[in-house]
Amino acid sequence: MAMKGKRIRLWDLPTRLFHWLLVLAAIGAAVTGQLGGNLIVWHGRVGLLIVGLLTFRLAWGVVGSTYARFAYFFPSPARVAAFLRGEWRGEGHNPLGALSVFGLLGLLTLQAASGLFSNDDIAFAGPLFSLVDKAVSNRLTGLHHLLSNVLIALVGLHVVAIVYYGRVKKQSLLKPMFTGWKEGGDGESARGGGLVAFAIALSISFALTYGASGLWLPAPPPPSAVMETPDW
Amino acid sequence: MKAKILLALLSVTLAGTAAAQLKPEDAIKFRQSGYTFMAWNMGRIKMNVEGQFNKDEVVKAANAIQAIANSGMGALYPAGSDHGTGWEKTRVKPEFFTNKEGVTKVAMAFNKEANEMARVAATGDAAAVKEQFGKLGASCKGCHDDFKIKQ
Numbered sequence: 001m002a003m004k005g006k007r008i009r010l011w012d013l014p015t016r017l018f019h020w021l022l023v024l025a026a027i028g029a030a031v032t033g034q035l036g037g038n039l040i041v042w043h044g045r046v047g048l049l050i051v052g053l054l055t056f057r058l059a060w061g062v063v064g065s066t067y068a069r070f071a072y073f074f075p076s077p078a079r080v081a082a083f084l085r086g087e088w089r090g091e092g093h094n095p096l097g098a099l100s101v102f103g104l105l106g107l108l109t110l111q112a113a114s115g116l117f118s119n120d121d122i123a124f125a126g127p128l129f130s131l132v133d134k135a136v137s138n139r140l141t142g143l144h145h146l147l148s149n150v151l152i153a154l155v156g157l158h159v160v161a162i163v164y165y166g167r168v169k170k171q172s173l174l175k176p177m178f179t180g181w182k183e184g185g186d187g188e189s190a191r192g193g194g195l196v197a198f199a200i201a202l203s204i205s206f207a208l209t210y211g212a213s214g215l216w217l218p219a220p221p222p223p224s225a226v227m228e229t230p231d232w
Numbered sequence: 233m234k235a236k237i238l239l240a241l242l243s244v245t246l247a248g249t250a251a252a253q254l255k256p257e258d259a260i261k262f263r264q265s266g267y268t269f270m271a272w273n274m275g276r277i278k279m280n281v282e283g284q285f286n287k288d289e290v291v292k293a294a295n296a297i298q299a300i301a302n303s304g305m306g307a308l309y310p311a312g313s314d315h316g317t318g319w320e321k322t323r324v325k326p327e328f329f330t331n332k333e334g335v336t337k338v339a340m341a342f343n344k345e346a347n348e349m350a351r352v353a354a355t356g357d358a359a360a361v362k363e364q365f366g367k368l369g370a371s372c373k374g375c376h377d378d379f380k381i382k383q
Contacts, residue, residue, distance in 0.1 A: 036373040038366025121267075121380070122372045123274040123365075142382040229292060 009189035010092060010182040012065040014198055018057050019177055025050045026108075026155070033148065040124045047115045048127070048213055054109050055208040059201035065193030067092035075099045091187035100161070104154055111147045114140040116212050127214030254310055260318030263308035266300050268319075273297050274372075277349075277365050280358075287356040294346075294353035297368070301346035306339065323381040331378075338375040345371040 025046050032043035061070040075098040082088045083095040093101055117132050118141040119125040129137055165171045176182045210216065273293035280290050314329050316322055328335055345368040352364040
């Protein structure tokens with residue numbers, strides 16, 4: 001173990017903001033999706049926020065600081081094997097945790113993407129619904145429902161792992177995710193992920209979220225010009 | 233003249249027989265038509281709630297939904313119509329035919345909200361229409377969640 005008092009910068013601010021905003025947004029999406037009714041409109045809005053967060057994180061995984069980069073914690077079979085033998089040394093996501101991170105990010109991306117094309121057979125459809133056939137939309141809606149259960153299970157596993165680390169291994173994973181600092185450890189503080197990188201990731205996120213919002217699609221007959229039907 | 237009356241009687245009888253022995257694929261078509269027609273009307277209410285509110289349009293749409301909700305559509309689920317293709321393959325779950333109590337519950341919840349929708353529409357209160365539209369949509373979801381197959 002490192003000298004007492006040593007601490008390193010582990011999670012940069014954008015990574016932490018992403019994480020906690022995603023927690024809130026995912027809870028919001030789950031609740032509004034379950035309740036339906038007029039809240040389904042908010043489900044769509046929160047979904048777009050999640051698209052924004054995920055696309056930011058995907059870009060940040062390339063241009064962000066050391067421990068936020070996908071290449072740094074990519075769970076290659078060799079790394080996972082080393083970890084299982086107890087030979088892994090490093091900071092941030094360990095190879096098993098990294099599997100969970102990639103799993104969560106991947107499935108959430110699939111979840112958000114399928115939602116964009118979905119419909120509820122009532123009066124709501126995702127912003128890109130008009131780009132696909134109804135049958136395709138129905139399929140994606142089915143996937144969206146299925147994935148929501150898988151994701152709830154994965155998030156549960158994620159939380160259980162954090163509790164396990166805290167209680168059994170006496171290592172708080174929560175604190176660094178709040179403060180950014182990790183007490184002890186052998187590694188060095190994270191580098192990179194400055195303002196320019198942040199601006200790049202944010203631009204990519206905005207561009208992709210605009211694409212997902214469907215605002216660029218040829219406008220359907222505007223709701224303000226509501227048609228009037230004949231008397232028969 | 234007699235022949236005409238006889239023909240009329242005969243066709244009434246035939247129609248009656250047809251209703252009593254609704255073929256599963258016809259039943260599926262009728263019910264799918266009902267839901268599709270309601271979807272059009274749900275969309276109309278939504279457009280009016282989100283855009284310029286036109287009371288007459290909302291009343292027409294809400295009355296149409298109410299009429300279908302109270303039309304006795306439950307009769308369109310005869311034995312054997314758990315599988316089959318109407319306009320498209322039916323997406324009703326097998327549980328629909330075994331869980332009578334559950335079906336009655338969601339169906340009556342829908343009827344209640346559809347009746348309320350028509351009542352609220354008649355008042356012309358846009359905010360109240362919006363709120364009731366949400367409740368009506370949630371009552372549709374109640375059945376979709378439990379008795380409609382996710383593809």
